Amino acid sequence: ETGVTQTPRHLVMGMTNKKSLKCEQHLGHNAMYWYKQSAKKPLELMFVYSLEERVENNSVPSRFSPECPNSSHLFLHLHTLQPEDSALYLCASSQGGGVDTQYFGPGTRLTVL
Amino acid sequence: RKEVEQDPGPFNVPEGATVAFNCTYSNSASQSFFWYRQDCRKEPKLLMSVYSSGNEDGRFTAQLNRASQYISLLIRDSKLSDSATYLCVVNYFGNEKLTFGTGTRLTIIP
Numbered sequence: 001e002t003g004v005t006q007t008p009r010h011l012v013m014g015m016t017n018k019k020s021l022k023c024e025q026h027l028g029h030n031a032m033y034w035y036k037q038s039a040k041k042p043l044e045l046m047f048v049y050s051l052e053e054r055v056e057n058n059s060v061p062s063r064f065s066p067e068c069p070n071s072s073h074l075f076l077h078l079h080t081l082q083p084e085d086s087a088l089y090l091c092a093s094s095q096g097g098g099v100d101t102q103y104f105g106p107g108t109r110l111t112v113l
Numbered sequence: 114r115k116e117v118e119q120d121p122g123p124f125n126v127p128e129g130a131t132v133a134f135n136c137t138y139s140n141s142a143s144q145s146f147f148w149y150r151q152d153c154r155k156e157p158k159l160l161m162s163v164y165s166s167g168n169e170d171g172r173f174t175a176q177l178n179r180a181s182q183y184i185s186l187l188i189r190d191s192k193l194s195d196s197a198t199y200l201c202v203v204n205y206f207g208n209e210k211l212t213f214g215t216g217t218r219l220t221i222i223p
Contacts, residue, residue, distance in 0.1 A: 043213040099145045099204050104156035
């Protein structure tokens, strides 16, 4: 088991709903990430936080809003999503930056109706 | 051209056989290389880093060819538990970002 947990594990929401995904890491790491994994596509990096500061945002639509209140917690706030946003959302953490091993959470399987 | 390109497979290989995957990357400034493994409906996990001189971890051997911009993974004496998707991952120097390939799906057949 990794030291990264995610809740909920599954989420079904309508396009007008607002929901949040939560990630928590128990590894004492300084960097946290949100990824999107869709079928037959590579993992897409959405956001990177290092020491609670956002360092990268890969041009993600504003309907996805991240929040990193401290180095152990990361949220992804969702509002007015589209059906094409249905995917597996993975959180990861690493000790430092990109060359460090990233440890992934189990993911949240999101379905947008 | 994709930044990181892999043959998606599937590779169906009998137990005990040797199997090899290649992965090509487009950016010559790529600095660090990894193989991650992702089991069905699970999260990716680091399998091994790939070093310039090549490295081995038990039945797994990783090689890097900077001139041709590809990395490889060799699995010897394959086990049923090796069935998974293998993700090729590249990092560029000074960049927080890991770039993932789509993965190569491997199934070991009894």
